[in-house]
Amino acid sequence: MNTFYRAVAPFVLLSIRCVAQITIPVETTDFAVVLQSDKDNYLHMVYCGKKLNQSVDYKDIISTYRFPSGNSGVYSNAYTPAGTWNLAEPAIQVTHSDGNPSLDLKYVSHQTVKPDANSTLTTVQLADPVYKLNVSLFYKTWQLENVIEQWSEITNQEKGPVVLQKYASANLFFPNNTFYLTSFQGQYLKEMQPTEEKLQQGIRTIDSKLGTRAMLLGTPNFIVSFDQPAQENSGTVLLGQLAWSGNYKLDFEIDSYKTLRLIAGINPYASAYTLPAGKSFRTPSLIYTISGNGTGQASRQLQRWARNYRVLDGKGDRLTLLNNWEATYFDFDETKLSGLITDTKKLGADMFLLDDGWFGNKYPRNNDDAGLGDWQENVKKLPHGIGYLVKAAKETGVKFGIWIEPEMVNPKSELYEKHPDWVIRQPERPEKYYRNQLVLDLANPQVQDFVFGVVDGLFTKNPELAFIKWDCNAVIYNAYSVWLSKNKLPQTHLYVEYVRGLYAVLERIRAKHPKVPMMLCSGGGGRGDYELLKYFTEFWPSDDTEPIERIFQQWNYSYFFPSITTDCHVTDWGKQPIKFRVDVASMGKLGFDIVVNHLKPTELEFCQQALKNYSEFKTTVWHGEQYRLASPYENPFASLMYVSANKANAVMFSYFHSSSPIFTLIK
Ligand code: GLA
Secondary structure: OOOOOOOOOHHHHHOOOOOOOOOOEOOOOOOEEEEEEOOOOOOEEEEEEEOOOOOHHHHHHHHEOOOOOOHHHHHEOOEEEEEOOOOOOEEEEOOOOOOOHHHHHEEEEEEEEEEEOOEEEEEEEEEEEOOEEEEEEEEEEEEOOEEEEEEEEEEOOOOOOOEEEEEEEEEEOOOOOOOEEEEEEEEOOOOOOEEEEOOOOEEEEEEOOOOOOOOOEEEEEEEEEEOOOOOOOOOEEEEEEEOOOEEEEEEEEEEEOOOEEEEEEEOOOOEEEOOOOEEEEOEEEEEEEEEHHHHHHHHHHHHHHHHHHHHOOOOOOOEEEEEEEEEEOOOOHHHHHHHHHHHHHHHHOOOEOOOOOOOOOOOOOOOOOOOOOOEOOOOOOOHHHHHHHHHHHHHHHOEEEEOOOEEEOOOOOOOHHHHHHHEOOOOOOOOOOEOOEEEEEEOOHHHHHHHHHHHHHHHHHHOOOOEEEEEEOOOOOOOOHHHHHHHOOOOHHHHHHHHHHHHHHHHHHHOOOOOOOOEEEEEEOOOOOHHHHHHEEEEEOOOOOOHHHHHHHHHHEEEEEEOOHEEEEEOOOOOOOOHHHHHHHHHOEEEEOOHHHHHHHHHHHHHHHHHHHHHHHHHHHHOOOOEEEOOOOOOEEEEEEOOOOOOEEEEEEEOOOOOOOOOEEEO
16 A cells, blocks of 8 residues: 555554554643654654643554555655665755665664753754664753744764764754645845745745845745735644754655645755764754644744743843934934934933944945945044944933944955955956945854954943844855865865854853844845844844835744844835824834934924834734734735733734824723
């Protein structure tokens, strides 16, 4: 029999397969992922769905499937190895120290601990019976939020180095019949556009090879809906994200039995990783939540988890701000900025945020083609330095924040002249620029020190600096690291070591400056994942601030992120009245990027009142439960509601796409 059946008539199926040996339920309050070893000690994922009343019931689950002979059982493998009898997409592929490319993984042991009342951590050990290579699978659960974080650790106990050709974070298996995948693709100014498709036999891959701003063209966020297209309030859905800030690859494989295999991890493209003897490689995490009541509940679960456990200061406060980017671009000086600081106060925002253009002397940053990397105040524009502005802001009664882009360099800069070796580029080939700039080699510890120094220097010189906007505007072209080559390390480590270097810098920054809010920006929405959000309080979803388009974009981001993390600025994009623009931005963390002096008196008065109103309901927007009431994709209007945890307050936003919004504050 060539087909693999679900249990529709269990009595027919009783005698079919092996005696189950070990059953490992990974349970949250409502859901369970269940692993089970077979008679040959291979570990399978045998269940993903509603938690059963008694965990003993899971043992029988495998007997409700009918496995044909041959190698089909390998499809449900909990971490599929390559090079032996598996012919499906592998989770792991290695070349052993003796050059042998085969891997087999068998169950060895497992344990579950309870780090705190709301979580469990299950670790499963797998080992190759022939080679000394082990894999540990980790499943961390947050019970109340129904969230699972899953990652793997590969340990080389052979005598020599092992090359990891592929090293996924997670390998999931779902034996339903029909699957719908929603992925979120885009481009600059059109980030996070959803596409839903019915998965067909074969592999649907979502990936990035951009290196730095990895989410620009597509994101590692996805929705799998079981049996029907995703609904907001009904049906079983899984919402997930690979929390990795570099190249990622998500494979959704419908195998020949029409079951779904999901393999998610670092993109193996140009990234074979040589693991020395005695060393382990920890993969990034796949984070997912399951809901039996549609995407609405799933998003609320993920948003709650993010606020409570993941995002830096997720339960805290945020600063409203006036940003000068679209008001001045690079054209400003101390006098103009002092005026904008006064405008910030006049508007009633908490902070003035100074954007790009404040640095560089030999090559002044008067445009985006020079100065990046030279983080000294431009003496013409700011003769008294940043300190003067921080002080001026304090005297005016507002806080002061600043823009940096410390991972990047313009070829027209002193940094480039002094340290060409720090730059990622092919030494023998013409340089290729993205926004006139190149990326610094964060695999190099000296570059890590430099980037740390940029941030630390700003805080040390200006202890009252209240905010950092950390930008990242270039992708990696001509991937090549002088440092890796000098240290006789393979170039194929670059994409991985770059991201690890970035995390190492952020660890150091947060060890020394744990609280200061930082915004993650990437020329719009090129970055924003749950690994970086351990260090950042918020992110910039898109340079597109046209309010109608923002309604759609913010809607899409809200599947995965709580509104407290989503920075939304009122700008001059769009022709809508000021109220419409302010209302749309008030659905996230509110800011302004406008010329205050250009506002009509009535508009200024409106903004001042709007900021006062916002301070009354912002806690509900930031920390409340979000309900997506009417989708802009299905209606000529959109409606969202935020309800405080104690259900005492709610804020509802409703918009006609081409008319003024109706805004209601219910108290
Ligand atoms: C990127 C950001 C903008 C602004 C500019 C400055 O494009 O997305 O908000 O900071 O850089 O160069």
